Each structure stands twice: as structure tokens, then as C-alpha cells.
Amino acid sequence: MPQADENPVTIVLFLDVIAELNKSQKRTQKAFYEFVRKLRTDPSLLGLHVELPTGMKDKGMRSVRITRSCRAVIFRKDRTNIYTILHLDEGHDDAYDWISRHQVTTDMLTNTVRLEDAPSSAQLAQLLADGASVGAHTDLLAPFSDDDLIEFGVPANGVSVLRRAPSKPVAKIMTHLLPEQAQMYVDFALDGYKKEEIAGLLADDRKQSPSYGFTQTESSQQFIDAAGDNQAERDARTMLTSNGTQQQFVVLTDDEDLERLMNAPLAQWRVFLHPTQRSVVDGNYSGPARVTGGAGTGKTVVAMHRARRLAQSLLQQGSDRKVLLTTFTANLANDILSNMKLLCSEKELAHIGVINLDKWLYPFVYRNTKFRVQYNTDDLWEEAKSASSDESVSKLPVDFFIREWEQVILANNVTCLDEYLAVPRRGRGERLVKAQREAVWEVAERYLQLMDEHKEYDQPYAMHVAAKLLDGPQATQKFAFVVVDEGQDFGASAYRLLRSMVDRHANDIFIAGDNHQQLYGNRVSLKQCGIPIAGRSFRLKVNYRTTNEIKTVAETVCRVSGANTVDGIMQAVKDAKNNGRQVSDFSRKKPDELDYSLTGVFDDSAQEESFGDGVSLTHGEWPEALRCKSWNAQFRCVTDWIDKRLSQDSMAKPEGICVIVRDNQHVDDWVDALNSKSTYKALKLDNKTKEVTSKSGIRVATMHRAKGLEFDYVVVPDVDQCPPPSQVRKCVGDSVKLNQLYRQERNLLYVAMTRPRKELLVTAVVANG
Numbered sequence: 001m002p003q004a005d006e007n008p009v010t011i012v013l014f015l016d017v018i019a020e021l022n023k024s025q026k027r028t029q030k031a032f033y034e035f036v037r038k039l040r041t042d043p044s045l046l047g048l049h050v051e052l053p054t055g056m057k058d059k060g061m062r063s064v065r066i067t068r069s070c071r072a073v074i075f076r077k078d079r080t081n082i083y084t085i086l087h088l089d090e091g092h093d094d095a096y097d098w099i100s101r102h103q104v105t106t107d108m109l110t111n112t113v114r115l116e117d118a119p120s121s122a123q124l125a126q127l128l129a130d131g132a133s134v135g136a137h138t139d140l141l142a143p144f145s146d147d148d149l150i151e152f153g154v155p156a157n158g159v160s161v162l163r164r165a166p167s168k169p170v171a172k173i174m175t176h177l178l179p180e181q182a183q184m185y186v187d188f189a190l191d192g193y194k195k196e197e198i199a200g201l202l203a204d205d206r207k208q209s210p211s212y213g214f215t216q217t218e219s220s221q222q223f224i225d226a227a228g229d230n231q232a233e234r235d236a237r238t239m240l241t242s243n244g245t246q247q248q249f250v251v252l253t254d255d256e257d258l259e260r261l262m263n264a265p266l267a268q269w270r271v272f273l274h275p276t277q278r279s280v281v282d283g284n285y286s287g288p289a290r291v292t293g294g295a296g297t298g299k300t301v302v303a304m305h306r307a308r309r310l311a312q313s314l315l316q317q318g319s320d321r322k323v324l325l326t327t328f329t330a331n332l333a334n335d336i337l338s339n340m341k342l343l344c345s346e347k348e349l350a351h352i353g354v355i356n357l358d359k360w361l362y363p364f365v366y367r368n369t370k371f372r373v374q375y376n377t378d379d380l381w382e383e384a385k386s387a388s389s390d391e392s393v394s395k396l397p398v399d400f401f402i403r404e405w406e407q408v409i410l411a412n413n414v415t416c417l418d419e420y421l422a423v424p425r426r427g428r429g430e431r432l433v434k435a436q437r438e439a440v441w442e443v444a445e446r447y448l449q450l451m452d453e454h455k456e457y458d459q460p461y462a463m464h465v466a467a468k469l470l471d472g473p474q475a476t477q478k479f480a481f482v483v484v485d486e487g488q489d490f491g492a493s494a495y496r497l498l499r500s501m502v503d504r505h506a507n508d509i510f511i512a513g514d515n516h517q518q519l520y521g522n523r524v525s526l527k528q529c530g531i532p533i534a535g536r537s538f539r540l541k542v543n544y545r546t547t548n549e550i551k552t553v554a555e556t557v558c559r560v561s562g563a564n565t566v567d568g569i570m571q572a573v574k575d576a577k578n579n580g581r582q583v584s585d586f587s588r589k590k591p592d593e594l595d596y597s598l599t600g601v602f603d604d605s606a607q608e609e610s611f612g613d614g615v616s617l618t619h620g621e622w623p624e625a626l627r628c629k630s631w632n633a634q635f636r637c638v639t640d641w642i643d644k645r646l647s648q649d650s651m652a653k654p655e656g657i658c659v660i661v662r663d664n665q666h667v668d669d670w671v672d673a674l675n676s677k678s679t680y681k682a683l684k685l686d687n688k689t690k691e692v693t694s695k696s697g698i699r700v701a702t703m704h705r706a707k708g709l710e711f712d713y714v715v716v717p718d719v720d721q722c723p724p725p726s727q728v729r730k731c732v733g734d735s736v737k738l739n740q741l742y743r744q745e746r747n748l749l750y751v752a753m754t755r756p757r758k759e760l761l762v763t764a765v766v767a768n769g
């Protein structure tokens with residue numbers, strides 16, 4: 001290798017090397033660390049066995065001995081000090097063979113470095129021979145021009161080869177020879193996605209940067225600037241910072257980086273962020289920003305990477321301040337914390353507080369006011385309303401006052417009667433005349449007094465108090481940045497508190513969420529809470545979790561407004577299957593039949609949050625919907641289905657299966673019933689149980705608990721209990737409340753039905769079959 005010149009050495013890893021290294025013996029791993037350290041300090045590699053093989057496609061490649069049974073292929077881009085470790089192989093001959101088949105290319109159009117695995121003529125001949133036996137064929141990619149395919153990332157000389165694929169299976173095999181990015185788009189094309197749909201995805205991927213996949217973030221700019229005036233080095237570094245390159249390569253910033261990559265299990269998302277995800281993560285925003293996307297599009301992954309990136313910026317500045325990464329429930333915060341430990345170094349983690357908002361709230365409020373946060377204050381409301389002289393008001397249920405307090409009074413920061421009389425009561429069902437409003441305000445004032453006497457605050461009021469403290473005497477306790485996951489579940493008081501937890505500056509607040517999974521929150525205007533996101537709102541469209549079939553079914557159930565009864569739900573599952581992918585087109589054509597009315601926190605954005613705009617990376621079986629005559633018959637159907645999966649899928653394990661039900665009573669019923677079968681155990685996932693993969697057994701969880709989790713196989717039984725009849729009875733005569741219940745219920749079903757990676761079964765007990 002030529003002697004290094006004035007630029008610092010940059011070491012880059014092709015991501016497959018990490019997987020190869022993970023499989024190697026500890027001895028080899030240690031030798032590899034040593035080699036990387038040596039390469040960093042002395043890139044001349046003096047004293048190492050470096051070989052320059054003949055017959056190379058790429059002149060910049062060398063084979064270096066790591067141990068007697070392991071060789072690394074490394075590549076140096078001419079006139080730069082950038083060394084890329086491309087491959088590990090067992091022996092001399094294997095490494096040579098590998099080198100003869102690979103080349104590193106740089107694509108100026110997309111600013112991307114790629115490792116291309118040139119198909120050997122023998123491979124191609126075999127593929128074509130296999131396909132020829134299938135008989136005559138048509139060009140499967142006919143709707144796409146050559147330029148389209150090149151734009152997807154297909155190398156120009158590969159276009160005609162792809163077009164000659166004699167059958168879809170052969171074409172699918174061929175895509176594996178393509179660069180990763182192209183593979184994804186060509187797969188979509190072969191699966192029948194339309195040109196405009198793929199073009200939309202491509203455009204999204206490119207949108208936020210001046211050229212394809214490029215993010216000129218502060219840190220990548222610093223990385224480029226470290227090359228000084230050396231233009232070749234600058235160009236090569238620029239290529240490395242592009243999104244496209246980062247799909248396949250990682251730049252090691254220090255030795256610790258490598259060890260961390262090695263020590264954690266290799267979850268794909270840790271390294272392969274989709275270009276849209278990466279540009280959202282790396283973006284530099286002049287104020288609050290948010291990302292939305294359907295279930296499984298990687299919003300949590302993006303929120304975690306964003307928190308890490310902000311922590312890195314604090315580290316670079318030498319700041320001792322922290323990023324708050326928060327979410328609605330304690331379970332989710334725990335799950336996120338476990339993943340953050342895999343993603344971040346200890347130093348980065350020290351700059352991130354992962355905590356659900358309630359857990360932060362209670363001690364903060366108690367420390368500063370000596371008041372406790374009380375989650376149920378129904379008795380105080382009873383007492384306050386019973387003192388009202390207006391009978392029409394004192395007769396209103398406690399539930400009415402709680403909603404009025406949270407959704408009208410606190411959400412609008414109302415502090416006196418005049419303000420209350422003037423505030424619009426949008427979204428509230430009950431109409432109040434002026435005298436009634438005055439009486440309601442009186443009840444609210446009495447309620448405040450009672451909280452004071454009991455030295456306790458309800459949760460939204462405690463948030464209100466905490467926000468005031470942070471804007472006043474406790475300003476030093478603010479965070480440097482706030483990142484929110486599951487943002488759809490936060491109410492106005494929570495958003496006002498989040499606003500006060502961080503000063504207004506660039507990148508201050510980042511929110512990830514999906515309205516269709518809203519289970520707890522109410523309609524909120526982010527703008528009114530001081531969090532304007534207009535112009536800084538992004539949507540993720542690639543679904544990494546569920547199959548296209550499951551996604552279509554879950555979306556149909558969630559949005560078809562008739563899916564409120566067991567018949568409606570079962571019919572929606574069947575319709576989705578019958579209409580197939582046309583469902584999304586259908587939805588766009590007939591908006592009246594769809595229900596997007598739960599606009600939640602995202603209502604002040606110009607961007608319509610809708611279904612049908614995403615694509616799933618995988619296909620599979622259509623979900624089944626079965627009606628059973630009795631609970632026992634349902635149980636037999638479910639266990640037969642589970643048994644079949646366990647026997648037919650060699651990878652299936654009981655712990656990869658979850659039965660997701662409406663409430664805790666059903667959880668207990670299913671755990672008992674499943675445990676009564678000797679073939680497998682069942683494990684209840686409740687608020688106290690973490691989703692521990694080490695414990696064997698089928699999981700049983702409520703829909704609320706299953707949020708954020710994923711499994712290979714999911715059963716959603718007892719949908720005749722959605723919504724629970726007791727809750728429907730409570731809404732009789734109140735159409736606003738009933739509609740809200742139905743919408744919330746469909747969101748719950750959407751959450752449950754989008755948990756499986758592979759297959760979904762939905763069942764109901766319907767006495768008449």
C-alpha cells in the first residue's frame with residue numbers, strides 16, 4: 001500500500017463484514033481489532049502479509065492476512081487516505097476468487113459508493129437456462145423504461161439482462177445481484193407496484209437534499225472539511241456521507257465504534273437506515289419537526305437514531321446537557337431503553353434520558369410542590385359538581401367534567417371565566433348555554449380548591465404546574481432537546497409541558513407518531529401548544545414489519561367506518577382480500593366512505609395523513625377471518641392454526657407467537673386455556689412483564705400492551721368483544737361519544753393487526769355461526 005499522506009486515516013467497513021466477523025471465533029475478532037488499530041496508525045501495513053492478486057476487477061483491492069485462516073480484502077481509493085474493509089475470507093484462494101468477482105463503483109448521479117457483485121457468466125447462463133425451461137415470456141418490466149431502471153440503481157449493463165428474465169421467480173433471483181437500493185425498487189416493480197408509486201418513493205428519498213440521498217449535516221460537513229484542500233479526499237469523503245453509501249458502508253469514527261458494532265446483536269435497523277429515515281434523522285431543522293408513517297415503517301427506529309445524533313452533537317460541543325427521549329407508556333420506554341443500549345456508546349447514552357413522561361412528572365412535581373400526582377380524582381369531581389346550584393350541570397356525569405377540564409380548559413390554557421366563555425369547544429358533543437358554562441366554570445374552580453386541600457393534582461394539571469415551574473424558577477432543569485415517540489397519544493397538557501421542557505431553538509423538539517394508532521390522546525393542535533411543525537413534517541412509507549397482505553387488511557379494518565361490529569370487521573377483512581391492492585386505489589377514489597376524522601395531534605399540518613401511501617417489503621398469506629359457534633370452537637381453531645405454524649415453519653417458535661386480546665380478563669382466559677394444553681406454555685405480557693425473548697411460551701397480551709411490539713405470528717381472537725358491549729352501553733344516546741369509541745376501537749384493532757411479521761388470524765365467536 002502506498003504511504004499515507006497528510007490526511008487522517010479514515011476506516012470504512014462494508015456492513016457484511018460485521019456479520020462475517022460476528023460469526024468468527026473470538027481469536028479472529030481480536031486479531032481483526034488489532035489489524036484495524038494498526039491500519040489507523042500505520043496504513044503502510046509494513047510487516048503484514050499484503051498481497052496484490054492478479055486478475056482483479058478493481059485495481060485498488062488488496063488481500064491482507066489477519067490470522068492463518070482469515071484474510072481481509074481492503075480497498076484504497078486512489079490518492080486518498082480512505083481504507084475500506086470489504087470482505088473477510090477463510091483462505092488465500094477464496095479471497096482471490098472474491099476479488100475477481102467484485103468491484104467498487106462510484107455513481108456520480110446518486111453520489112453513492114457501491115460494492116458490485118458482478119454476476120459471473122456461469123451464474124447468468126444458469127439463471128437463463130433455468131428460466132428458459134419455463135417457456136415463452138414477456139418483459140416483466142415493460143411498464144418501466146431503461147432510464148427508469150437505471151434511476152432505480154440498476155447498472156446500465158444489467159438492464160437488458162433483467163428484461164430478459166424468463167419468469168418472475170428468475171427475475172427475483174436476479175435482483176439479488178443488484179445493489180441493495182436497486183434491489184428494493186426492482187422488487188416493487190416486479191410485485192406490480194405502479195411506476196408513479198415507485199417514483200413517489202424515489203422522490204421522497206431524494207426530496208430533502210440537493211442531490212440524491214445527500215445530507216449536508218453539520219457532522220458530515222465536518223467530516224468532509226477534515227480533508228482540507230485535498231480535492232480527491234474531499235470528493236471521496238463526500239461520497240461516504242451520502243445516504244446511498246450509508247446503506248452499505250459505515251465509517252468507523254473510533255475503535256470503540258467497531259467494538260460496539262461487534263458486541264451488540266446485529267439488528268438491521270442499526271446500520272441500514274432507509275435513505276428517507278436517514279435524512280429525517282440527520283436533518284437540521286429550524287424548529288420542531290415530526291415524522292409520521294404507518295405501523296412498522298420504522299418511526300421508533302428513527303426517533304432513537306435522532307436522539308443519538310442529538311446526543312452526539314452535545315458531546316461534540318462538550319456540553320453536559322441531556323436529550324429527553326420520551327414516550328407515553330412505561331413499557332415502551334423500557335423497550336426503547338434496551339434498544340438504545342445496543343445503539344449508543346456509554347458516552348452517548350449518558351447524554352440521553354429515556355423515560356416515559358409520567359415517570360418524570362411525579363418526582364418533579366413532588367420535589368417542587370409537595371403535591372402528589374393523582375390518576376383518579378373522580379371523587380373530587382363528584383364533590384365539586386354536587387355543590388352546583390344548576391341542576392342541569394350537577395346532573396352531568398363526572399366523565400363530562402374530566403373531558404371539559406382536559407380538552408377545553410387546560411388544552412386552551414383557560415385561567416378565568418371570561419376566557420372560558422370565549423373559548424371554542426370544538427369536538428365536544430354537549431352544547432352548553434351561557435348559564436351552564438358559568439356553572440361548569442364554578443365546578444372547575446371548586447375542583448381546583450379541592451385538589452389544593454388534598455395536596456394532590458390530577459395528571460394533566462400536574463403537567464400544567466410542571467410547565468409553569470420550568471418556565472419560571474426551575475428553568476435550569478430544562479433539556480437540551482426533546483424527542484417524542486408515539487406522539488399521537490399525548491394530550492395538549494403533555495405537549496405544553498414538552499414545550500416548556502426545552503428552550504425554543506433549532507432542532508428543539510422531534511416527534512414521531514401515527515394517528516391511526518392513537519389510543520389515549522385527544523384532538524390536539526401542536527401549533528396551539530407552541531410546537532409549529534409546518535414545513536418540517538416527513539412521512540415514512542416503507543413498511544419493514546408486516547406483509548403487504550396484512551398491511552392491506554389492517555388498514556381496511558381501521559378506516560372503513562362500518563367496521564364497528566363483528567360483522568363489519570369480518571367483512572372488512574374479506575373485502576381487503578378480495579379487492580387486494582385495489583383497496584388503496586379505491587380509498588383514494590371514494591373518500592366519503594373512509595373515515596379519517598381522528599385527526600389528533602397532526603391536524604394543523606397541511607400534510608394529509610392517509611393510508612394507502614406506503615409499501616411493504618414482503619408478501620405473504622392473506623390473513624384469515626373465522627367465525628366460530630362457541631368459545632371452545634374458537635379455541636380449537638386458534639390452537640389448530642398455531643400447531644400448523646409450529647409444525648410447518650421450521651423457524652417458528654412459541655415465543656414468536658402472540659394472542660392479542662381486548663382486555664385483561666381475556667388475557668387471563670387465554671393464558672389459562674393455552675396452559676391447559678400440554679404441548680406449549682403461555683406467558684402473560686402485562687404491564688409488569690417485559691417482552692423477554694429468553695422465556696419460552698406463546699405470548700398473550702392486551703391490544704394496549706402489544707403496542708410497539710412485533711411477533712412472527714399473531715392471533716386476534718374474540719373480535720366480537722370489540723368494542724366491549726359494556727362500553728357501548730355507556731355511550732347510548734351520545735353519538736359523539738359512540739363515534740369516538742368506534743374510532744378508538746378501530747385504532748386498537750389496527751395496532752393489534754399490524755404486530756405480525758408473517759401471518760395473522762382474526763376470529764370471533766358468533767352464536768349463529
Ligand SMILES: Nc1ncnc2c1ncn2[C@@H]1O[C@H](COP(=O)(O)OP(=O)(O)OP(=O)(O)O)[C@@H](O)[C@H]1O
Binds near residue numbers: 299300710
Ligand atoms: N431501515 C430499516 N431496515 C430494516 N429494518 C428496519 C428498518 N427500519 C425499521 N426496521 C424494522 O422494522 C420494524 C418496525 O420498526 P419500528 O418499530 O421502528 O416501526 P414503527 O413505525 O415505530 O412501528 P409501530 O408504529 O407499529 O410501533 C422493526 O423490526 C425494525 O427493526
